[in-house]
Amino acid sequence: MNIAVIGTGYVGLVTGAGFAEFGINVTCVDKDADKIARLERGEVPIFEPGLEELVRRNVSAGRLHFTTDARSAVQHSLVIFIAVPTPPQEDGSTDLSYVDEVARTIGVHLDGYKVVVTKSTVPVKTAERVRRTIVEAATVAGKLGIRCSVASNPEFLREGSAVEDFLHPDRVVIGADDPEAIAILKDLYKPLNLIEVPFVITNVATAELIKYASNAFLATKISFINEISALCEAVGADVHHVSRAMGLDGRIGRKFLHPGPGYGGSCFPKDTLSLVQFSREFGVEQRIVAATVAANDAQRERMITKVEQMVGKLRGKTLGALGLSFKPNTDDVRESPAIWVIRQLQERGAHIRCYDPEAMKTAARELSGVEFCEDAYDTAKGSDALLFLTEWNEFRKLDLARLKELLREPVVIDLRNVCEPAEMLQMGFRYTGVGR
Numbered sequence: 001m002n003i004a005v006i007g008t009g010y011v012g013l014v015t016g017a018g019f020a021e022f023g024i025n026v027t028c029v030d031k032d033a034d035k036i037a038r039l040e041r042g043e044v045p046i047f048e049p050g051l052e053e054l055v056r057r058n059v060s061a062g063r064l065h066f067t068t069d070a071r072s073a074v075q076h077s078l079v080i081f082i083a084v085p086t087p088p089q090e091d092g093s094t095d096l097s098y099v100d101e102v103a104r105t106i107g108v109h110l111d112g113y114k115v116v117v118t119k120s121t122v123p124v125k126t127a128e129r130v131r132r133t134i135v136e137a138a139t140v141a142g143k144l145g146i147r148c149s150v151a152s153n154p155e156f157l158r159e160g161s162a163v164e165d166f167l168h169p170d171r172v173v174i175g176a177d178d179p180e181a182i183a184i185l186k187d188l189y190k191p192l193n194l195i196e197v198p199f200v201i202t203n204v205a206t207a208e209l210i211k212y213a214s215n216a217f218l219a220t221k222i223s224f225i226n227e228i229s230a231l232c233e234a235v236g237a238d239v240h241h242v243s244r245a246m247g248l249d250g251r252i253g254r255k256f257l258h259p260g261p262g263y264g265g266s267c268f269p270k271d272t273l274s275l276v277q278f279s280r281e282f283g284v285e286q287r288i289v290a291a292t293v294a295a296n297d298a299q300r301e302r303m304i305t306k307v308e309q310m311v312g313k314l315r316g317k318t319l320g321a322l323g324l325s326f327k328p329n330t331d332d333v334r335e336s337p338a339i340w341v342i343r344q345l346q347e348r349g350a351h352i353r354c355y356d357p358e359a360m361k362t363a364a365r366e367l368s369g370v371e372f373c374e375d376a377y378d379t380a381k382g383s384d385a386l387l388f389l390t391e392w393n394e395f396r397k398l399d400l401a402r403l404k405e406l407l408r409e410p411v412v413i414d415l416r417n418v419c420e421p422a423e424m425l426q427m428g429f430r431y432t433g434v435g436r
């Protein structure tokens with residue numbers, strides 16, 4: 001089977017390479033000619049563990065191709081995945097212009113039956129909109145009566161472990177309203193069926209909603225523990241023990257109960273806002289998710305107060321910031337709490353020295369006026385305090401005595417709870433974490 005993936009970013013490239021690994025002939029399309037040229041040269045434009053090897057192997061095997069030519073990709077494929085961005089607009093609703101553009105392109109080039117699949121995270125009823133757009137564009141192009149199914153197959157991969165998540169997902173969700181499309185997509189995912197990955201086959205609207213419900217629930221867990229962490233600080237409790245004891249209850253689960261500077265990344269912030277917005281269009285309030293968003297904003301603000309409490313007036317201070325990506329094992333800085341915190345500190349007059357193992361290049365596009373450092377020790381040099389903003393593993397085994405010597409003041413503000421409070425205090429640091 002030939003398939004196309006339109007949009008070759010974090011999701012599109014992993015999806016394309018993943019299907020190629022299953023033995024399928026995949027064409028990845030992007031309108032960014034530079035990105036396609038790099039991929040054709042064998043360069044993987046993002047940092048994602050295991051991706052480069054997966055791409056290289058499948059390109060060599062002749063199953064994975066890259067192009068800017070959407071027409072030929074559409075015409076040679078039975079299944080076309082849409083994996084373009086769905087960023088938030090000012091009011092929190094989803095900007096569907098990229099999805100619309102792809103739907104028009106598919107419509108114009110339609111030459112036979114296709115299954116078009118939204119893999120981008122899109123509000124409920126977007127598949128219907130995609131179908132309408134394809135039919136309109138096909139009609140204008142004089143292509144009448146060509147059948148086309150539109151299905152939803154939301155993606156649950158996590159950046160940092162995207163390859164593993166695609167090849168061994170917790171579940172595959174397929175939403176389609178016609179049996180032919182379901183049969184084709186089940187066939188496409190057969191290798192996962194064979195290893196007993198659970199499949200949820202449902203209608204389109206349900207599949208679209210599953211993605212938002214999942215992300216909003218995870219974001220809610222984070223906001224929940226963040227609010228509890230504030231209470232821990234007020235009453236002298238340790239949030240790590242609270243999380244652990246809560247998580248040992250099988251009904252609650254351990255994951256996503258780590259306090260920090262608030263959730264970020266390219267998904268949770270926009271998906272929570274979008275769910276609140278589009279629910280309203282259907283006359284339904286999502287009060288819990290709206291509170292999750294508000295709690296996240298408050299948690300971020302609380303982090304700045306924490307820094308001020310530790311450092312005093314920020315004007316004229318030099319602060320070392322460790323970690324820039326929104327989480328470890330990725331170079332993605334979209335909606336990164338680290339970037340937000342740094343900007344706030346800069347606005348209050350602080351000078352920032354910073355370091356990240358993989359996200360320096362991407363962060364350089366977002367930040368101005370910061371000093372990029374060689375490593376954690378270089379970052380600490382001459383700083384009035386050291387901040388942990390992303391919990392990269394390499395930050396867990398730093399030589400604390402050396403850091404203390406390099407810092408102008410032995411102050412550590414650990415917004416990711418990377419350090420052990422007792423050890424830090426014993427070593428003579430002034431230390432604060434989150435909820436401990």
Ligand code: NAD
Nearest residue numbers: 007008009010011030031032083084085086120121155159
């Ligand atoms: P991304 O920005 O990394 O990649 C999107 C790509 O689409 C870019 O390379 C861009 O050039 C390309 N593009 C835009 N318009 C195009 C067009 N008309 N034709 C061809 N290419 C076009 O985005 P991403 O992080 O991969 O996210 C894509 C979608 O997947 C979003 O809806 C997102 O919410 C969803 N999603 C993302 C993740 C994640 O962890 N990143 C996880 C699950 C779902």
